[in-house]
Amino acid sequence: MAVLEITEEQIIKVLEQLLPEQRERILHRFTSVPQPSLEASAQKRKFGRGKDKIIYMAEDFDAPLEDFAEYM
8 A cells, every 4th residue: 555645734735625524524534533542451351360250150051042942
């Protein structure tokens, strides 16, 4: 993919030539880029992190469900 380098003045000239609706769509697209949150980066995934989170599991947890008997 080719990289095009333009100055801010060139961007402004191009935006001035567009219709207001087009200009708003373009500006919205570039200003609404989600930024990574600090919480997401602080909570890195780590193996075994939730090992103590499950406190109860039924003994028949792996048993086949009656609703799906006709498919098995």
